[in-house]
Amino acid sequence: MPRKLFGISVIALGLFGFSANGQAAPQSTANWQDVQEKAKGQTVYWNAWGGSELINTYISWVGKRLWDDARITLKQVKVTDTADVVSRVLAEKTAGKNEDGSVDLVWINGENFASMKKQGLLFGPFTQTLPNYKLVDTESKATTIVDFTIPVDGLEAPWGMAKFNFIYDSARVQKTPTSVADLLNWTQQNTGRFTYPSPPDYLGSTFLKQALTELIEDPSVLRTSTTELSELNQATKPLWDFLDALHPNLWRKGSQFPASSSAQQQLLDDGEVDIHLSFNPGAASSLIKSGELAPSVRTFVFDKGTIGNTHFVAIPYNSSSKEAAMVVANFLMSPEAQARKQNPNYWGDDTVLAISKLSAKDQQVFAKIPLGAATLPPQELGPTLLEPHPTWMEYIEKEWLKRYGQ
Amino acid sequence: MKTFRALPSKVFRLRYMPAITLLVFLTPVGAGLISSVLPAFGYLPALGRSDFSGEAWGQLLHHPAIPASIFTTITTGFAATIISLGLALFFVAAWYGSPSYKKTRKMLAPVLAIPHSALAIGLAFLIAPSGWIVRAITPWATGWDRPPDVAIIHDPYGLTLILGLVIKETPYFLLMILAALDQTQAEKRLTVARTLGYKPISAWIKAVQPAIYKQIRLPIFAVLAFSLSVVDVSLILGPSAPPPLSVLVLRWFNDPDLSYRFMASAGAMLQLMIVIAAISLWFVVEVGVSRIFRSRSSMGKRHFFETEIKLASKAGINFLVMLFSGSLLVLVTWSFTWRWRFPDFLPSVWSFHSWQNNLHNLAESAGTTIAVGLAGSIIAIILVVACLENEKQRGKNAGSGALWLVYLPLMIPQVSFLFGVQVISIKANIDSSWVSVIWTHLLFVLPYVFLSLSDPYRSQDNRFFNLALTLGSTPSRAFWRIRLPLLLRPLLFAFAVGFAVSVAQYLPTLFAGGGRFATVTTEAVNLSASGNRRIVAVYALLQAILPLIVFAAAMRIPNFVFRNRQALKGS
Numbered sequence: 001m002p003r004k005l006f007g008i009s010v011i012a013l014g015l016f017g018f019s020a021n022g023q024a025a026p027q028s029t030a031n032w033q034d035v036q037e038k039a040k041g042q043t044v045y046w047n048a049w050g051g052s053e054l055i056n057t058y059i060s061w062v063g064k065r066l067w068d069d070a071r072i073t074l075k076q077v078k079v080t081d082t083a084d085v086v087s088r089v090l091a092e093k094t095a096g097k098n099e100d101g102s103v104d105l106v107w108i109n110g111e112n113f114a115s116m117k118k119q120g121l122l123f124g125p126f127t128q129t130l131p132n133y134k135l136v137d138t139e140s141k142a143t144t145i146v147d148f149t150i151p152v153d154g155l156e157a158p159w160g161m162a163k164f165n166f167i168y169d170s171a172r173v174q175k176t177p178t179s180v181a182d183l184l185n186w187t188q189q190n191t192g193r194f195t196y197p198s199p200p201d202y203l204g205s206t207f208l209k210q211a212l213t214e215l216i217e218d219p220s221v222l223r224t225s226t227t228e229l230s231e232l233n234q235a236t237k238p239l240w241d242f243l244d245a246l247h248p249n250l251w252r253k254g255s256q257f258p259a260s261s262s263a264q265q266q267l268l269d270d271g272e273v274d275i276h277l278s279f280n281p282g283a284a285s286s287l288i289k290s291g292e293l294a295p296s297v298r299t300f301v302f303d304k305g306t307i308g309n310t311h312f313v314a315i316p317y318n319s320s321s322k323e324a325a326m327v328v329a330n331f332l333m334s335p336e337a338q339a340r341k342q343n344p345n346y347w348g349d350d351t352v353l354a355i356s357k358l359s360a361k362d363q364q365v366f367a368k369i370p371l372g373a374a375t376l377p378p379q380e381l382g383p384t385l386l387e388p389h390p391t392w393m394e395y396i397e398k399e400w401l402k403r404y405g406q
Numbered sequence: 407m408k409t410f411r412a413l414p415s416k417v418f419r420l421r422y423m424p425a426i427t428l429l430v431f432l433t434p435v436g437a438g439l440i441s442s443v444l445p446a447f448g449y450l451p452a453l454g455r456s457d458f459s460g461e462a463w464g465q466l467l468h469h470p471a472i473p474a475s476i477f478t479t480i481t482t483g484f485a486a487t488i489i490s491l492g493l494a495l496f497f498v499a500a501w502y503g504s505p506s507y508k509k510t511r512k513m514l515a516p517v518l519a520i521p522h523s524a525l526a527i528g529l530a531f532l533i534a535p536s537g538w539i540v541r542a543i544t545p546w547a548t549g550w551d552r553p554p555d556v557a558i559i560h561d562p563y564g565l566t567l568i569l570g571l572v573i574k575e576t577p578y579f580l581l582m583i584l585a586a587l588d589q590t591q592a593e594k595r596l597t598v599a600r601t602l603g604y605k606p607i608s609a610w611i612k613a614v615q616p617a618i619y620k621q622i623r624l625p626i627f628a629v630l631a632f633s634l635s636v637v638d639v640s641l642i643l644g645p646s647a648p649p650p651l652s653v654l655v656l657r658w659f660n661d662p663d664l665s666y667r668f669m670a671s672a673g674a675m676l677q678l679m680i681v682i683a684a685i686s687l688w689f690v691v692e693v694g695v696s697r698i699f700r701s702r703s704s705m706g707k708r709h710f711f712e713t714e715i716k717l718a719s720k721a722g723i724n725f726l727v728m729l730f731s732g733s734l735l736v737l738v739t740w741s742f743t744w745r746w747r748f749p750d751f752l753p754s755v756w757s758f759h760s761w762q763n764n765l766h767n768l769a770e771s772a773g774t775t776i777a778v779g780l781a782g783s784i785i786a787i788i789l790v791v792a793c794l795e796n797e798k799q800r801g802k803n804a805g806s807g808a809l810w811l812v813y814l815p816l817m818i819p820q821v822s823f824l825f826g827v828q829v830i831s832i833k834a835n836i837d838s839s840w841v842s843v844i845w846t847h848l849l850f851v852l853p854y855v856f857l858s859l860s861d862p863y864r865s866q867d868n869r870f871f872n873l874a875l876t877l878g879s880t881p882s883r884a885f886w887r888i889r890l891p892l893l894l895r896p897l898l899f900a901f902a903v904g905f906a907v908s909v910a911q912y913l914p915t916l917f918a919g920g921g922r923f924a925t926v927t928t929e930a931v932n933l934s935a936s937g938n939r940r941i942v943a944v945y946a947l948l949q950a951i952l953p954l955i956v957f958a959a960a961m962r963i964p965n966f967v968f969r970n971r972q973a974l975k976g977s
Contacts, residue, residue, distance in 0.1 A: 270536035
């Protein structure tokens with residue numbers, strides 16, 4: 001049902017909702033001057049996940065820099081779940097509040113982006129207007145223009161690269177698994193020492209997608225949207241067989257799963273499990289730095305690669321500070337901000353920029369960024385697997401809930 | 407003459423107070439509910455749907471998690487209510503007037519002051535397999551080098567959730583029983599029963615309980631409704647696969663796939679129906695129980711498990727007090743921690759970092775919390791006093807018959823009308839403003855203020871007031887100079903309760919504030935997503951400290967004001 005109705009609502013919103021608001025972005029870079037001019041004195045309410053002290057500190061640094069450079073006031077609205085922000089913008093649209101919306105900028109990707117795009121809740125396209133967008137590595141980092149198989153279409157500005165990886169305590173684990181299939185062996189030898197957050201936690205869902213991508217006969221079918229139930233059943237059978245075998249070996253014998261990835265991080269630190277999942281290859285190093293994990297934790301990935309994606313910032317259609325939000329988005333893509341973000345002392349999140357497109361001086365800056373004790377060098381991170389189309393994830397999450405969620 | 411002219415205008419104004427109070431109240435709740443009911447039947451134009459259908463209901467009832475989820479909701483809700491009520495009743499029955507009764511009475515305010523979520527976080531730190539209790543006995547007594555693989559937190563039966571709720575609800579019932587005791591001449595009834603040879607508990611159950619039960623029925627329903635629909639405690643302590651219905655509904659409301667909105671609305675309605683059914687069921691069972699009870703109470707048996715109840719209720723209360731103190735202490739410890747790994751009994755590296763690093767944020771969110779809490783409580787007190795004064799002057803049925811409706815927000819699950827409230831506040835162009843935040847808080851603050859203030863106000867001896875009038879005072883002068891000062895203690899207590907309720911609000915702050923209002927509670931919940939216990943502990947403590955200060959002040963101020971008024975001094 002959702003799909004069909006969505007189709008209708010998308011058309012309806014496409015016709016009336018979005019275009020009726022007439023939010024056309026300045027198309028050429030010549031307008032950048034105007035944008036900067038208008039941005040001065042505006043306040044940007046940036047809705048961003050607020051669960052990490054390190055990231056919050058980085059964001060307040062961004063705020064300070066923008067005040068100094070452009071006289072923009074940046075306020076972080078800390079959110080637990082970006083879906084709340086989608087809800088809020090929707091509520092505003094429901095009430096006909098088409099300007100002065102409460103959200104000016106949102107940290108977003110994947111399902112939430114797909115949802116906002118579908119519902120016409122986004123402003124843009126705007127990324128082409130941003131001078132720093134030219135530096136983004138859209139060629140070899142394909143996920144900067146296709147977000148979970150959904151074309152970005154300039155509606156969100158790339159901010160950082162994520163790659164699925166595992167954090168383990170090297171003081172307790174000697175040999176790490178090399179693939180999803182090997183993980184099953186590992187859990188047989190280490191009963192109760194592995195788990196994953198229950199979907200729809202994004203890392204829990206990513207773990208399932210990773211397993212599916214490795215186990216499915218023909219991974220290319222994951223690139224397309226499928227709603228044919230028999231096909232979905234058939235294609236995902238290896239995944240369910242794998243999970244049926246895996247679960248009895250898990251923490252709490254698979255009868256209970258951590259509610260979120262941060263809950264699992266705590267489990268690792270408490271010694272309840274030996275492996276934690278992460279989407280940020282630099283996470284282990286920065287968590288050691290902040291005292292949240294033991295100095296002995298390290299990172300590992302699977303030999304044949306792990307799922308990767310990009311996270312973005314987007315501007316809701318009813319923001320009253322669009323210009324300032326664009327200036328913020330542009331600054332976030334600047335070599336200065338990107339280099340600081342990649343530094344594990346500040347955050348440790350991979351850049352979206354193409355190093356080759358940078359000036360010699362900026363290239364130097366990037367070359368000097370310390371890797372961090374627990375971070376794998378880029379050549380050891382393995383290939384990046386693409387995110388399946390959201391329909392697969394929706395199906396898997398529902399099916400998982402049916403099979404294991406009760 | 408002046409008096410006579412002032413009087414009608416005063417009555418005229420007061421007469422409308424119940425109506426105004428209800429209007430302030432029912433507009434957002436009612437409209438909010440409608441905005442939630444319509445999507446349940448397929449109507450939500452913003453998502454391009456305006457056809458009415460039962461599709462969402464079909465989807466909801468076929469959802470794989472629903473049966474188990476409803477089961478958990480009902481079992482935990484009833485268990486928490488029955489256990490806390492039973493414990494509170496038996497404890498008062500067995501220990502009324504004793505030193506340990508007085509000691510427990512002093513503990514009530516702090517336990518009540520601390521928000522549910524803060525306590526739940528502390529409790530989780532305390533009793534988890536890797537928690538403080540296990541750390542205290544590991545490895546020397548257990549030989550474990552890793553925490554045992556047992557589900558204590560998020561256990562599938564919801565036992566920990568029940569425990570967490572019982573810790574908070576038992577003191578609430580105790581307080582309500584105490585208030586009821588003052589109105590029912592319990593002392594005299596007890597004396598009569600005991601001179602007839604009834605043992606203490608038997609005397610209490612047969613002579614006092616029937617009288618106070620009627621008085622605490624409303625609080626019981628409020629607790630039952632709360633336990634059936636609580637979100638934050640369920641998230642922290644409740645079962646996870648599947649979670650209670652309230653958590654499931656919130657999850658659907660928040661699903662990025664907006665089409666879940668329809669099922670979420672239907673789920674919220676289902677939750678409302680469960681609450682209504684549960685209260686009705688309670689009502690029916692109550693009639694049956696009281697019938698059995700009535701025949702039993704006149705049988706003449708003079709004792710009722712006297713020793714057993716005495717010991718069990720004391721043990722139960724002591725257990726709760728221990729868990730409560732332990733939870734607080736572990737929060738304090740975590741807030742000064744840098745590294746604290748299992749199985750160390752104490753942190754390996756201490757630090758002020760968590761307090762220092764968050765000082766700026768702490769000050770800001772504490773400021774917002776205090777401002778909203780004070781404003782909400784003051785408005786609530788004014789409205790409640792106006793309603794009650796109207797009742798005093800014009801008789802009990804003068805327009806306050808419908809006032810029970812103020813309890814509506816306590817009975818209805820929050821998620822079921824908050825989305826609607828948000829839409830309305832946006833339509834009225836007051837969203838993300840102080841007005842909308844304070845107003846939304848008021849929906850939850852006012853019922854509790856009403857609950858705390860109505861009995862003392864109603865039972866206050868009117869002869870003082872009348873005496874002032876006969877001495878030539880105007881009604882308003884008598885009101886300000888006689889009535890209010892005499893009621894200072896309950897007024898301040900009600901104010902403190904209101905403030906504590908306001909501090910604890912998470913969803914209302916989020917929905918009405920558009921995320922722009924960061925209170926200590928929204929920050930605590932946001933940061934608890936990080937799993938970083940050190941910071942979570944800081945915010946949970948702050949969540950507890952603010953209401954505690956207000957409670958302490960509410961207790962001390964009357965003693966200071968009345969230092970020269972012997973009869974008004976508290977016990």
